Amino acid sequence: MIAFFLGQASVAFWPSIPAWLSWPWGPLGVALLALLFWSLFVGISSPSCRIKLRVGLGLCGLAWGIGCASWWQQHQLLPQWQGQDLWVQGTVLGLVQQQEGRCRFDFAPDRILNPADSTAPEFLPRRLRLSWYDCVQPPSPGERWALTVRLKRLHGYSNPGGFDYPLYLIGRGVDASGYVRDQGAGPLEPARWLGRVDRLRQQLVDQLSAGSLSSVGRALLSALLLGDRRGLDAEAWARLRDTGTAHLVVVSGLHIGMLAAAGFSLIMLLGRLFPQTPYQRRRALAALTAILLSGAYAMLAGFTLPTQRAWLMVCSWMLSLIWLRQIGPWRRLLLAALVVQLLEPLALRQSSFWLSFGACAVLTWLGYGRLRPLRWWRQALLAQLTVTIGLLPWLLFYFQQGSLLAPAINLVAVPLVMLLLPLAFIGLLLVWCWPEATVLLQLCGWLLELGWDGLGVVQQLVAPWPSAGPISVWLVLLALMGSALLLLPINRICWLGLVCWLPLLFPPADQPEYGGMKITMIDVGQGLSVLLETHRHRLLYDTGPRYRSGFNAAEAAIIPYLFSRGIRQLDRLMISHQDSDHAGGRTPIEQRLAIDQVWAGEPQHASDRGCRAGASWDWDGVEFEVLYPFAETVVDQQVSNNRSCVLRVSTPAVQILLTGDIDQQVEQQLVLRYADRLSSSDLVVAHHGSISSTSAVFIRTVKPQRGWISSGWRNRFGHPHPQVVERLSNAGVLMLNSATDGAVTLELDSEGRITIGKHRQRVWRYWQTD
Numbered sequence: 001m002i003a004f005f006l007g008q009a010s011v012a013f014w015p016s017i018p019a020w021l022s023w024p025w026g027p028l029g030v031a032l033l034a035l036l037f038w039s040l041f042v043g044i045s046s047p048s049c050r051i052k053l054r055v056g057l058g059l060c061g062l063a064w065g066i067g068c069a070s071w072w073q074q075h076q077l078l079p080q081w082q083g084q085d086l087w088v089q090g091t092v093l094g095l096v097q098q099q100e101g102r103c104r105f106d107f108a109p110d111r112i113l114n115p116a117d118s119t120a121p122e123f124l125p126r127r128l129r130l131s132w133y134d135c136v137q138p139p140s141p142g143e144r145w146a147l148t149v150r151l152k153r154l155h156g157y158s159n160p161g162g163f164d165y166p167l168y169l170i171g172r173g174v175d176a177s178g179y180v181r182d183q184g185a186g187p188l189e190p191a192r193w194l195g196r197v198d199r200l201r202q203q204l205v206d207q208l209s210a211g212s213l214s215s216v217g218r219a220l221l222s223a224l225l226l227g228d229r230r231g232l233d234a235e236a237w238a239r240l241r242d243t244g245t246a247h248l249v250v251v252s253g254l255h256i257g258m259l260a261a262a263g264f265s266l267i268m269l270l271g272r273l274f275p276q277t278p279y280q281r282r283r284a285l286a287a288l289t290a291i292l293l294s295g296a297y298a299m300l301a302g303f304t305l306p307t308q309r310a311w312l313m314v315c316s317w318m319l320s321l322i323w324l325r326q327i328g329p330w331r332r333l334l335l336a337a338l339v340v341q342l343l344e345p346l347a348l349r350q351s352s353f354w355l356s357f358g359a360c361a362v363l364t365w366l367g368y369g370r371l372r373p374l375r376w377w378r379q380a381l382l383a384q385l386t387v388t389i390g391l392l393p394w395l396l397f398y399f400q401q402g403s404l405l406a407p408a409i410n411l412v413a414v415p416l417v418m419l420l421l422p423l424a425f426i427g428l429l430l431v432w433c434w435p436e437a438t439v440l441l442q443l444c445g446w447l448l449e450l451g452w453d454g455l456g457v458v459q460q461l462v463a464p465w466p467s468a469g470p471i472s473v474w475l476v477l478l479a480l481m482g483s484a485l486l487l488l489p490i491n492r493i494c495w496l497g498l499v500c501w502l503p504l505l506f507p508p509a510d511q512p513e514y515g516g517m518k519i520t521m522i523d524v525g526q527g528l529s530v531l532l533e534t535h536r537h538r539l540l541y542d543t544g545p546r547y548r549s550g551f552n553a554a555e556a557a558i559i560p561y562l563f564s565r566g567i568r569q570l571d572r573l574m575i576s577h578q579d580s581d582h583a584g585g586r587t588p589i590e591q592r593l594a595i596d597q598v599w600a601g602e603p604q605h606a607s608d609r610g611c612r613a614g615a616s617w618d619w620d621g622v623e624f625e626v627l628y629p630f631a632e633t634v635v636d637q638q639v640s641n642n643r644s645c646v647l648r649v650s651t652p653a654v655q656i657l658l659t660g661d662i663d664q665q666v667e668q669q670l671v672l673r674y675a676d677r678l679s680s681s682d683l684v685v686a687h688h689g690s691i692s693s694t695s696a697v698f699i700r701t702v703k704p705q706r707g708w709i710s711s712g713w714r715n716r717f718g719h720p721h722p723q724v725v726e727r728l729s730n731a732g733v734l735m736l737n738s739a740t741d742g743a744v745t746l747e748l749d750s751e752g753r754i755t756i757g758k759h760r761q762r763v764w765r766y767w768q769t770d
Contacts, residue, residue, distance in 0.1 A: 003054040005338050007061025009348045015764045017069050068345040069766060074123045077176040082152045083714060085181060087113045089146045089188070091195050092139045093127065094302065095202060097230055102549060103135035106174065107147070108195075125151075125175035131549075132180040137187075141202045142195030144188040151178035153769040155713045157523045157557045158742025158760040161400060161564025167349055170767055171305055197299050201226050204300070207431050211438045216452050217445025223249040224421060224448075225428050227301030234550070239452075241399075242459050244388075244406025245413050251301035253356050254414070255421060256294045256310035260318070262422045263293035287318035297425070305344060306352050312336045313360065329364045333357065346767070351398040355391060362390030365487055384410050386487055393479040393504060397471050400563035401464040409458060416451050420444045469507035469566035479504040510565065511535060513750040515621035517649070519656055520745045521684070522561055523738040523759070524553040526712030526719070527581035530658060530684060531562070532649055535620035539572045541647060541658050546584025554585025559592050561743070568593055571619075574611070575600040576644040576660030601629060601645040601660065611645035623650045627678075628662070628670060641687065642666050648680065653752040655680035657702060661687040667698040675701065682746065684708045685728070689720020699731045706734045706746075706756075713739040713769075 011017075090109035097104045107128040112121070130149060132138075139145055153176060156165030169177070205228055208218055219231025229249065232240075240246040247254065264286045271282035294314045298307040313336045320327045327335070337357055340347050347353045366386045384407035395402040403409070427440035482500025485493060511533065512518050518533040524544035532539040540562075544553030562568075573595050575583045589595070600608045616625040628646035644660025657680040662670075667686070670678060683704035686693035688711040707728045711719040720737070728735055736744045742760030760768070 002334070003057040004061035004064075005334070005341060007058035008065035008341055008345060010062065011065030011069055012346050012348050012765075014069070014766055016766045017066065017073065021066050021070065064342070065345055072170070072175075072767070075125055075175050077125055077151055077153050078119065078121055079153070080119075081114055081117065083150055084114060084116060086149055086151060087111075087115065087146070088128070088149055090128075090144065092141055092143050092145060092198075093195055094198055095141060095205065095228055095230065096138055098135070098138055099549060101134055103132040103138050105130055105132075105139060106172075107145075127173045127175060129169060129174045129177040130180055131178075132185075134182070135180075139187065141198035143190055145185065146188060147185050148181040149178050150181060151176045152714055154767070155769045157525065157553070158763070158768075159523050159557050159561045160743060160759060161560045162523075162557055162743075163560065164349070166767055166769070167346060167765075170346060171344060171350055201228070201300060201302070204428060204432060207435060208428075208441070210435075211431070211441065213442060213445045214449055217442075217449045220249065220448045220452065221424060221428075221441065221445055224251070224255070224417070225300065225424055227251045227304060227307070234555070239455055239459050241401075242403065242462065242464050243409050243455050244403030244464075245409060245455060247355075248410075248413055248417050250306060251298075251304070252306035252352075253310035253313065253359065254417070255301075256298060256307060256314060258418055258421055259297050259425065260290040260294040260314045264290040264318075284322045287321045291315055291318050305347060305350060306356055308343065309336065309340050309347075309353070309356050312339050333360055333364065349765075351394070354394050355398075358391055358394055359387050362386050362483070362487070365390075365484060381407070381411060384408075384414070389483045389486060390480070393476045393483070396467045396504065397473070397476045400471075400560065401466045403462065404465045405458075405462050409455075413451065413455075416447070420447060466563065466568055467507070467566060470510045470564060471504065471507055475504045475507060507566070512620075512748070515651065515750045516748045517622050517651065517654070518745060518747050519649075519654075519682070520561070520743060521708050521710055521736070521738055522558055523742045524557050524585075524710065525738075526688065526715045526717070527553055527584065528576070528660075528684075528688070528710045529553070529558050529585070530708075530710075532656075534622045537571045537619040538567055538569070539574060539624070540570050540589070541574045541645075542576050542582040542660075543573070543585030543589050545581035552585055552588055554588045558585055559588065562593065570595045572596065573598045574645055574647065575602075575608075576658075577601040577640050578604065579640055579661060582644075582660065599626075599645065601643045602640065621651070624648075625650075627657075627674060628666065630669070630673075639663070644686075646670065648678075650680070651748060654682065654746065654748050654754065656682040656684065656708075656746075657704075658684045659686040659693075661690075661693070663687070663690075663692045664695045664698070667693065667695055671697060671701045678702050680704055682706045682708060683733075684710070685720065685724070687719075688715075688717070689724045690717070691721040691723055694724045694727060696727050696731075699727055699733070704731075704733050706736060708744060709735060709737045709739075711737060711739050715739075 088107070088109045089111040090107050093106040093108050107130050108126070109124055109128060112124055128149070128151065130147075154166035154169055154174070157163070204226055205222055208222055211218075213221065215231070219236070222228040222231055232249065237246070240249060267286035267289045268282065271277060271286070274282075291314060294311055298311045301307050313333075316327070316332050316336045316339075320332065340353070363383060363386060366382065388402075388404075388407045392402045423440060424444040427438075427444060430437040431441060478500050482497035485497030485500065487497075488494065512535055514535045516535070518531075520531040520533075522529045522531060522544070527545035528542040529544040530541040532541065540558075544558055546552045546554075570593055573586070573589065575586060575598065577583070578600075598605070598608050599611050601611050603610045611626050611629060613626055613628050613630045616623065618624070625648050626645060627648055629643055641661035641663060642665065644662050644666075645658075646660060646662065646666075647658045649656050649658070657678065663686070678701050680702050681704065683699075683702050683706070685707050689709045709720050725735065736756075736758070738744060740760070741758040744759075745755075745757040747755040747757070
């Protein structure tokens with residue numbers, strides 16, 4: 001079983017699937033080879049043959065993994081269809097998110113036509129993630145619609161410490177994303193079966209909304225009972241994150257297991273009324289009830305990956321009771337992981353996989369070698385401490401922070417949820433059958449609101465514990481080994497666990513040497529954010545875009561990158577100008593990091609210092625100089641772009657010129673005033689490569705070796721403009737584009753050696769779009 005699991009899991013780390021292994025002949029050939037191993041060595045008990053049999057099982061897993069990867073590739077959108085008007089027909093799936101006239105929903109197509117291309121794809125994308133701007137008639141779950149859409153393949157930011165959005169969508173069956181064009185959109189007849197559960201979920205959400213619950217109680221009940229987290233805003237998620245209780249509103253193993261245990265216990269208690277029924281039959285009926293009840297709850301919660309994993313764990317446990325087979329907890333855990341991996345081949349790359357199975361593993365480890373039962377309150381406290389110690393390395397690795405007071409907080413919060421969830425579930429069933437019976441739900445909502453207010457008080461008193469520097473997988477594995485030693489009942493070797501934790505608590509510093517520097521153009525899509533690091537100082541130039549949907553690149557890309565490097569304080573934040581694609585992330589960055597000074601081309605606060613030409617300073621042997629705006633008015637500064645801060649950072653080996661969004665008029669003024677002083681080895685191309693900037697004269701004056709372009713993948717502005725690309729190419733400039741390269745880094749050591757890094761190439765996997 002382990003050999004099969006490892007064989008399949010290995011495919012999730014492949015950078016690409018070779019053409020000769022594509023569907024269907026590649027997986028079939030590997031499977032035939034595996035069957036050959038199986039037929040030759042099965043039933044032979046010699047050690048060498050057992051090894052070869054395991055090789056055969058590993059090849060079987062490899063064939064399954066390759067087959068799933070190839071099958072996924074077959075369902076990708078045709079590259080030439082990206083950005084074209086397509087006619088699609090299909091069914092709306094999941095709950096529809098609505099915000100300020102904008103709708104977002106998943107769509108299962110059964111037909112896709114391209115009026116401009118008669119090519120008929122053999123396979124269709126399984127599911128589309130669609131946005132509909134100015135959504136006048138929102139679709140409902142389960143409805144069939146005919147839509148005109150523009151689609152693109154999955155693509156996301158690529159930054160160290162960042163979130164893999166394409167992987168997240170693939171885990172939910174989404175193969176392409178896009179938006180709805182208003183023309184030709186119209187509903188068809190409701191789907192006969194597809195989306196029926198989602199229609200029921202929407203009905204229950206509407207019933208909760210129609211009641212007299214408060215907004216907080218309604219949002220928490222919707223999240224706990226139906227997996228509907230649309231009512232939780234960014235402030236709510238910050239409270240949950242800081243207090244270590246986010247897992248309580250994400251339906252997962254805790255909730256599924258809780259309801260399964262309640263169903264099992266209820267049937268066993270009722271079985272005592274019928275003593276003539278054999279005990280084994282009563283236990284089998286209770287186990288089957290637990291499977292069905294937890295499965296129904298998982299379906300109502302959207303049957304997401306965490307609920308799937310939890311339900312499979314319940315099934316493996318209960319089926320062993322039905323079949324009267326004694327399966328050890330570790331084997332049961334491995335079996336559930338194998339089934340999850342079979343159904344979702346990329347689950348191993350999801351943080352939720354490691355957190356959910358990690359929690360089960362540490363609780364299983366807690367019972368290892370402990371013969372004496374403990375009192376209930378000691379068991380609860382020990383369980384919370386165990387989960388915290390066991391999962392903290394993963395939390396620091398994936399999210400760069402954890403809550404040290406989470407055990408104490410969860411010691412109160414978890415029992416509250418355990419008590420309220422079955423009652424709220426019964427209340428939901430009552431409301432479904434009898435809409436006026438809302439008393440039980442109102443009671444649950446009131447108690448949840450009290451608990452929520454308590455979390456707000458706790459949030460003011462505690463702060464999450466951040467990672468102190470970059471954390472590698474090896475540090476996590478070493479800390480997990482330390483956790484295992486700490487949780488052993490053998491006290492004489494527990495001190496070794498603390499030793500194993502030291503590298504995670506005090507990771508090695510990753511900062512430039514004196515006289516060196518590190519430049520990172522963070523991938524923020526159609527915006528700009530550049531981090532400049534010297535030996536002891538940090539400057540962030542621009543904060544990325546903010547969109548009207550509420551999405552902010554600072555939360556999604558910049559802050560995770562800074563936290564992954566152990567940066568919690570900035571010496572200077574420089575906002576080139578106030579366009580939302582440059583200043584959109586200022587608020588969350590100021591909330592999450594300590595900032596000594598803010599410089600801005602267009603100061604917005606009394607504490608902001610305006611950028612003015614002539615300002616200069618030296619940090620650790622690296623010179624910084626502001627070249628623009630001038631004190632006098634030399635251009636039409638009614639244009640916000642022309643008030644951008646222009647910053648030049650220089651060492652003897654590397655000079656970089658950051659130009660914001662200035663246009664050719666300002667470039668001409670810079671050439672006239674500074675002439676050869678503009679010469680720099682690196683140029684951050686102005687305005688994302690717009691045709692209005694980066695003139696040929698400016699390029700000849702700067703004489704850059706490398707041009708840094710921060711632009712969105714397949715952005716609607718067409719940046720960088722082909723003429724700008726041609727100008728840079730004719731000048732022999734090496735172009736670095738965040739849209740295709742992800743985060744780009746330049747590291748300069750004290751000896752003048754330069755290293756260029758492109759994050760997308762370093763972590764490339766077969767599901768990513770070029």
